[in-house]
Amino acid sequence: MVDTEGCVPLLRAVELSRVVDGKALVQGATFTLYPREVLAVVGPSGSGKTSLLRLLNRLDEPTSGTVYLNGVDYRTISPRELRRRVGLVMQVPYLFPGTVADNVRFGPRQAGIILSDKAVEALLARVGLPGYGDRDVTHLSGGEAQRVALARALANRPQVLLLDEPTSALDEEAKAGIEALLQDLLASGEFAAVLVTHDLAQAARLAQRVLVMEAGRIVRSGPVKEVLRAGSAFP
Amino acid sequence: MLVRLFPDPLMLAAVQAGVTGVCALIVAYLAWRWELRVEREIVVALGRGLVQVVLVGAVLLFIFQGPFAVGVLVLGLMIGVAGHMAARRAQGLPDAFRVSVYSILLGSGLLIGVMVGLGVIETRLPVFIPVGSMLVANSMTTVSLAFNRLRGEVDAHRGHIEAALALGASPHVAIMPYVRAALLASLIPRVDSLRSLGIVWIPGVMTGMLLGGSHPVQAAFYQFVIVALILTGSALTAMTALLFMGRRLFTRAEQLRLR
Numbered sequence: 001m002v003d004t005e006g007c008v009p010l011l012r013a014v015e016l017s018r019v020v021d022g023k024a025l026v027q028g029a030t031f032t033l034y035p036r037e038v039l040a041v042v043g044p045s046g047s048g049k050t051s052l053l054r055l056l057n058r059l060d061e062p063t064s065g066t067v068y069l070n071g072v073d074y075r076t077i078s079p080r081e082l083r084r085r086v087g088l089v090m091q092v093p094y095l096f097p098g099t100v101a102d103n104v105r106f107g108p109r110q111a112g113i114i115l116s117d118k119a120v121e122a123l124l125a126r127v128g129l130p131g132y133g134d135r136d137v138t139h140l141s142g143g144e145a146q147r148v149a150l151a152r153a154l155a156n157r158p159q160v161l162l163l164d165e166p167t168s169a170l171d172e173e174a175k176a177g178i179e180a181l182l183q184d185l186l187a188s189g190e191f192a193a194v195l196v197t198h199d200l201a202q203a204a205r206l207a208q209r210v211l212v213m214e215a216g217r218i219v220r221s222g223p224v225k226e227v228l229r230a231g232s233a234f235p
Numbered sequence: 236m237l238v239r240l241f242p243d244p245l246m247l248a249a250v251q252a253g254v255t256g257v258c259a260l261i262v263a264y265l266a267w268r269w270e271l272r273v274e275r276e277i278v279v280a281l282g283r284g285l286v287q288v289v290l291v292g293a294v295l296l297f298i299f300q301g302p303f304a305v306g307v308l309v310l311g312l313m314i315g316v317a318g319h320m321a322a323r324r325a326q327g328l329p330d331a332f333r334v335s336v337y338s339i340l341l342g343s344g345l346l347i348g349v350m351v352g353l354g355v356i357e358t359r360l361p362v363f364i365p366v367g368s369m370l371v372a373n374s375m376t377t378v379s380l381a382f383n384r385l386r387g388e389v390d391a392h393r394g395h396i397e398a399a400l401a402l403g404a405s406p407h408v409a410i411m412p413y414v415r416a417a418l419l420a421s422l423i424p425r426v427d428s429l430r431s432l433g434i435v436w437i438p439g440v441m442t443g444m445l446l447g448g449s450h451p452v453q454a455a456f457y458q459f460v461i462v463a464l465i466l467t468g469s470a471l472t473a474m475t476a477l478l479f480m481g482r483r484l485f486t487r488a489e490q491l492r493l494r
């Protein structure tokens with residue numbers, strides 16, 4: 001599947017909908033994500049941003065529509081394989097009890113890969129936590145925990161990283177730190193990302209394109225600068 | 236004194252029941268005299284208890300005379316009712332009744348079968364039915380506790396479970412920590428009762444055998460047999476119930492249900 005721009009889409013959502021108890025959480029969402037691109041999703045609270053993100057790694061089942069990953073319908077890919085390729089970092093890190101290294105090793109171990117100490121350390125250094133491997137996760141600060149969640153997701157070498165308000169549970173200082181880290185990681189071009197955020201300025205700093213959601217629908221989309229200038233009229 | 240007046244054991248038991256009943260009625264009379272307003276409750280409870288327990292005795296008298304198949308039928312019915320009661324504690328866990336019945340059937344039923352085969356449990360119905368029902372009842376309580384706890388764990392740890400799935404974990408790996416917690420919680424009462432056996436309490440079977448004039452050490456061994464069977468059966472039941480239920484919490488596309 002080759003797009004009009006001549007670029008092969010990495011991920012393509014087609015008419016994605018999810019209806020729960022008669023309520024449409026997501027309705028007819030169609031969009032494309034290109035390699036190395038960062039796509040922001042913004043919109044008021046309750047507009048369906050998280051619901052959309054959870055459809056992209058099939059943590060929830062679409063009521064209709066589907067997603068193509070590298071041109072392949074994601075329902076034909078095993079959910080575990082799909083989720084290794086499309087990683088997710090949530091608002092809250094949800095670290096597993098144990099050490100930081102245990103958490104970083106978790107994903108690869110599910111695929112039968114045991115990361116070496118060196119590989120773990122390299123991942124931790126990338127997220128700004130060198131030497132943290134043996135620490136118990138219960139004693140981490142909010143910002144450190146979110147960095148571990150990022151390292152844990154990166155350990156699977158995803159093609160797409162889904163980020164659901166990764167800084168909104170943090171204080172200002174930690175928030176700036178995580179955002180700088182994200183800027184770094186995203187610039188590496190190793191993966192594309194879909195970034196859900198409340199913060200329009202953050203969307204403008206990190207993303208190239210943006211989708212605006214309202215009541216489950218994508219109401220505007222396009223290059224970040226145009227869309228956010230045209231109508232930034234939501235809280 | 237009563238023994239000499241009533242040599243027939245059935246008659247003796249009835250008179251003993253009468254004597255305790257009269258004592259209770261005297262207390263009820265005092266309550267009425269002193270205007271404490273509990274006389275009605277006492278009298279009604281006494282009447283009910285007497286009728287119920289004698290009825291059960293009469294039914295057992297009838298059942299005990301039947302063939303072994305009757306015992307199997309009775310236990311089968313008990314397992315059905317037990318499954319229903321356990322499922323009521325499942326608070327929306329999917330397929331709770333079926334999972335309860337299957338696991339009680341496997342945990343208690345299979346264990347009872349093996350023990351009957353080995354001769355640890357006698358096939359005489361006066362032994363088979365009460366011992367079997369004790370196993371079933373305890374398995375039921377254990378499944379109730381296990382489901383109740385599993386439900387609580389899943390509610391409290393939905394984020395962790397989905398984080399594991401999102402990292403490519405199988406549903407089994409994602410749910411296992413909470414299955415383990417639920418198993419442990421459901422078995423604690425059983426383990427504790429084994430631990431305190433004979434020290435804090437002299438349980439029913441042993442009491443019965445002692446009252447019946449058995450050798451205390453023989454009674455003790457048999458009581459251990461019962462409590463050990465209860466622990467084994469309950470553990471097997473809870474493990475099966477939790478593993479079955481753990482799988483049913485996820486869709487075929489490995490998504491957590493119950494959102």
Ligand SMILES: Nc1ncnc2c1ncn2[C@@H]1O[C@H](COP(=O)(O)OP(=O)(O)OP(=O)(O)O)[C@@H](O)[C@H]1O
Nearest residue numbers: 020023025043044045046047048049050051052494
């Ligand atoms: N499983 C569910 N069942 C029913 N309704 C749900 C479910 N999940 C979410 N919703 C509802 O769907 C709507 C969209 O929720 P969603 O979490 O996707 O919004 P959001 O845009 O991420 O909001 P926020 O910015 O507050 O995170 C909300 O009204 C929410 O209450």
Ligand SMILES: [Mg+2]
Nearest residue numbers: 049050051164
């Ligand atoms: Mg959200």
